[in-house]
Amino acid sequence: MNYEEIAELAQKAGFQKDGFGIGVWDSQEFHNYTHLLLKEVIKFMNQEWYELNNAVHPEKETDRDIGFRVGQKSQTIYLAGKIKKHFEVE
Numbered sequence: 001m002n003y004e005e006i007a008e009l010a011q012k013a014g015f016q017k018d019g020f021g022i023g024v025w026d027s028q029e030f031h032n033y034t035h036l037l038l039k040e041v042i043k044f045m046n047q048e049w050y051e052l053n054n055a056v057h058p059e060k061e062t063d064r065d066i067g068f069r070v071g072q073k074s075q076t077i078y079l080a081g082k083i084k085k086h087f088e089v090e
Contacts, residue, residue: 009036038089045080049073 013033052073058065084090 005040006037009033009040012036035087035089038083038087042080042083042089045076045083049076049080052076 010033013036014029015033052069055069057069061069
């Protein structure tokens, strides 16, 4: 995620800059911003799972390689779920 995308999320959350270019936050703006940012993280993790799930695999993949790949997919979804639960983000 680049600076422009982060700034766009901050703007959607209601973040405003004062005359000196320093951000002014109230607690609700900060809460909204962090939830939007976490949703982007979860979206990224879901996209990673999708790419792992649909990747082309070598014909002669070892059992170890298969286990590693399946573990990556499982861990990605598991961590996304933990983030959602911990931060109460849907």
